[in-house]
Amino acid sequence: MGFDMVAVFSQPLLVWIQFLIAMLMYCWRQPRKENFSLRLGLVIAGTAAFTLAASYVGFVSEPRLMGEWSFLTQMVLFGSLPFVMALLTSFCFDVPPWTSVFLTVAAFSTQNVAMGFLGVFYVIMGGLGVVADVESEVIALYPVSVDLLNLVTCILFTVVSYLMCWRFFASKLKREWKTRPQDWSIAAIFVAVVLVEIVFDMSMKSTYNYGLPVFQRAVFGVTKLFICFFLLYSEFQLLYVGGLRHDMAISERLLRERVRQYEVGQATIEAINVKCHDIRHQIRHFGDNGQVVDRETLKDIAHEVEIYDAGVRTGNAALDTILTEKSLACQNRGITLSCIADGHALDFMPDAEIYSLFGNILDNAMEAAVLQGEGKRCVSLIVQRRGGMVSIHEENYFAGELDLSDGLPRTTKDDKDNHGFGMLSIRSLAEHHGGTLAVRAEGELFLLDVLLPLE
Template sequence: MSLLVGVHEVSNGNVLSLGANSAWSSQLALGGALASCTLFLLALMPALLFCFEVSPWAAVFCATAGYALQNLASGVGEAAALVLDAAGMPGIVVGGTPWLTIGACAAIYVASYLLFIRHVDPKGLEGRGNPAMLAMIVVVVFGIIGFDLILKYVVTGSLPVRIVLYLRAFHALICVFVIIVEVELVVVRQLSSEKAAAERLLAEQERQYQLSRENIEAINIKCHDLRHQIRSLAAGDGTVDKDVLESVAREVNVYDSKVRTGNDALDTILTEKSLLCEGRGITLTCVADGESLGFMAPADLYALFGNALDNAIEAVEHLNDAARRSTSLIVRRRAGTVTIHVENYYDPTASAKSFKGDVPASTKGDPLNHGFGTRSMKAIVERYGGTLAFSANGSTFCADAVIPEHA
């Protein structure tokens, strides 16, 4: 009897030991699988950056959303296999598991494309992303991958099929939730970009309207002065005052001051700004090789130089010292590049006194509707593969761009 009891105790001890070893092995397998899947997810992001011309935010979106979509399809396939097995068709399940997986993937991918993916504008992934996208990495690792591995290594086979199917449905809901959240983040980013673009367009239209009014007013004033001087000459006694003729010549020269740089678009913007400076008592000095900018679109030239000169004019027009009410522009070729240098004086207490990142902060106190000019300039220069830098030393403000010369 004692021998039987001893054998029974030894047998129970072996069973408990085997059970503990089995549980420990399952935990090790679960941890190893989670670590390998996490590393694979993290490796996907630099791989996407290497293989495609996408931003880091786009890589995060594609990796996490793709992983969620794959887990959703895999989970649906496994749930279908469990249902068929419970229905008494194990032969179909064993022989048709690959077809179940392929069918589930095809159905989920098509449905996801129709419901979510086709509504995503790639432009919404560019530029500054939403930091909330980084939280999706943690959710995917623990909420999707971790949960899926627990179902495979721990739950399936130890719980009733009904409970496993409930857990699989919950896992599918997590996958769908992650996909919806990520698509919403991209859509919100896209809407924010469209709103910012609309605000920039409205601000630019208002600015152009004000400039056009000022130019028309300047022309009207000149015409008014010319009319009075012509009347004075007509009412004279036959002798013409030399000073009057010189005054008329100066007035006419304003309209014959077309800038000629070899680039029609640049000539247009510089002539317009020259007239604006003439009306405001500002000296504009220009030395520009317009032919070197022939590779740039006229609209980009107008926006780049228009914003640069408008900022310079705005900075100097309020200076009391007439000698400092001046701005200069230099455009020239140098070692396979085109350099652009805009320099002007400024009042440190009123303008260009701080930088937001690498661009000057708006001085108008309304960053929502102002400050687009410098960001627009930077975007244009970078679009052509160049760099734009701003600097202020306490008395002068400079904007320097270096753009590779395109063939």
């Protein structure tokens, strides 16, 4: 293959490599399908073959495609490329369709950022007379063929651009992240990228045929860069806001459920207290009028009265309700719950928030404790004032390793979409009151600390 063939294939292959690297940069930490290596190999081989074949047809066998029909040809190719790559992403990675769209949009914009920087560089260098102002080079914004100097320059700008996009965008994605199927705004971003970036880019290159001054060409290039960065920023802001909206909806749903449980629990505890109070009076009068009570009856009554010992008095009605409720649940599960709490320290919080906060803390602790052996089924809770802060400290034994994500333990449930929000709710409530949540492991102990400023 001679030099002309290198000129034909070098630039399309360079764009293909850039786009492939950008795709892998955003997709690499996503869940992979079975036979991932084989699937990825097929995608690489197939897209490379298509790139070479399309380049040959467009530049050699049907030169009109990249000549008088160049604008239409490139619009079709570059316009269909993101759609095809979105399908190929779903072929290799175990992600929903809209996640695949999101990743493809991000990769497409990142590749355009790299080529945009390179284009501005060549426009400026051409204006300064450092590189020749060849017509084909001006139209393409970068050299048609790739010699050693152009290759090094392209690699340099690509590395810098990709590192920048990794730092501000790609590193924000997590393995368990995925978009919501109903998030049609991702599709809107996709259309915006295809229309704005591709149409603007092709229109910008066409205007260079009119011999625009270097300054105007540079302004066009910088404008393209701004559009690419703005779309990337908007896309990730949309992801961030959508995630917050989803988490808030879950937290509000949990809080509403806690309010309902609090009302039911409060009524239940009051009924238990009335019953136990009546039983105690009955015991006092058993000896009246010479009545004799057999041992079994007294034993049954004593067992029923034990439930009254589960009642907790902290000075805060909402805290008393949730602690009493969880104490009864711990007794039924064979868990020892020890508690030292200054309920008055929480008087600044609404009852529903107190119920939700401690309900989530104790539910998680009981879930871990019930899996432990004898002697380790215990939960400890301390609520106290420390200076101008309220300290909530909880300890329990747990099995396995503590796997944290964003400072919170990952849920061990299979249905991760509908679990793992207890800790999010705890942190949300803490931050709502200007406080903090911290979790850590020390050996077999799980420790949770919430600090809230006294209001």
